[in-house]
Amino acid sequence: MYTLTNSHGVEIRAMNYGGIILSIRVPDRKGQLGDIVLGHETLEGYIPNPPYLGAIVGRYANRIANGTFTLDGKKYELPKNDGPNTLHGGTTRTFDKVVWDGEPLKGATGVAFSYLSKDGEEGFPGNLKVTVSYTLTDADELIIEYEATTDKATPINLSQHSYFNLAGEGNGDILNHEIMINADRFTPIDKNLIPTGELRPVKGTPLDFTTSTRIGARIDDNYEQLVLAHGYDHDFVINRRSNDNGLVLAARVYEPTTGRVLEVSTTQPAVQFYTGNFLDDSVTGKQGHVYKRRYGFCLETQHFPDSPNHPDFPTTILRPGETFRSKTVFRFEAK
Ligand code: BGC
Numbered sequence: 001m002y003t004l005t006n007s008h009g010v011e012i013r014a015m016n017y018g019g020i021i022l023s024i025r026v027p028d029r030k031g032q033l034g035d036i037v038l039g040h041e042t043l044e045g046y047i048p049n050p051p052y053l054g055a056i057v058g059r060y061a062n063r064i065a066n067g068t069f070t071l072d073g074k075k076y077e078l079p080k081n082d083g084p085n086t087l088h089g090g091t092t093r094t095f096d097k098v099v100w101d102g103e104p105l106k107g108a109t110g111v112a113f114s115y116l117s118k119d120g121e122e123g124f125p126g127n128l129k130v131t132v133s134y135t136l137t138d139a140d141e142l143i144i145e146y147e148a149t150t151d152k153a154t155p156i157n158l159s160q161h162s163y164f165n166l167a168g169e170g171n172g173d174i175l176n177h178e179i180m181i182n183a184d185r186f187t188p189i190d191k192n193l194i195p196t197g198e199l200r201p202v203k204g205t206p207l208d209f210t211t212s213t214r215i216g217a218r219i220d221d222n223y224e225q226l227v228l229a230h231g232y233d234h235d236f237v238i239n240r241r242s243n244d245n246g247l248v249l250a251a252r253v254y255e256p257t258t259g260r261v262l263e264v265s266t267t268q269p270a271v272q273f274y275t276g277n278f279l280d281d282s283v284t285g286k287q288g289h290v291y292k293r294r295y296g297f298c299l300e301t302q303h304f305p306d307s308p309n310h311p312d313f314p315t316t317i318l319r320p321g322e323t324f325r326s327k328t329v330f331r332f333e334a335k
Pocket of ligand 1: 050051052062193233234272274278300
């Protein structure tokens, strides 16, 4: 386990199992520290970890339809763990369930986790070397950097699956948080939560968060997309100028009772906004807290789900000789 601290008392703990972020303690507007991520107090709590609390997800974050894709003329079959689909990389040796090598960063407050995902593991081609680092800065940022190389072409989509509750983990649902998502479009899903291929404008729908809105304001609206996902569980296409692959603001969340703010910036093309619709009282977490439906939200920066089966989506194929790099910054403050 690695503990990162900064001069403002911010403390982040992470472990080499699953690269899981165990806790994030940040001040509220009165300076009171609180832990704002769902999780467990012991390793055992994470085995198993069906909601992927705090974990790195891969080799392919989110869904691949029917657990199959074709790459360079060859068809690959993956283990299915979500109805007909493969979710978050498969069943057994997925990035959330393996032991990574941890190494403290030199010259920064952080840790780098490395893992070699072997050729054929969970059905994916190529030996994939992955490093994910967590850095805490004195500007109260958690910087997450992903890097990967392969010896055979493979799809890759890496994300971080922390569930936030800015009022404090276990402290009720997240419906009164206000969120702005910097996205004019999203990728609508079918009944299996697989993108249909459409990029739909959010305008005029309950997925329009271009101005800050209470998460709960429209979550139970009778809008097909919300009904299918039992709330928000959608991939938002982050607004950016074409050819700009730099860091852009993806989302900002404000919790009115504590004043805590979470701001997410990323180099990734999209963010999955998931409101913990499938948390169902089955998880007892820290301090005996029962994590009920919508007790946490995730902002998973990523590529679009099921991209290997959508040639029109930005590519997720990494080839030998290339290096995959992405960066996401979670910045914390209180107002
Ligand atoms: C997905 C949800 C899924 C959850 C698993 C999210 O990334 O979008 O549909 O239930 O992960 O905990």
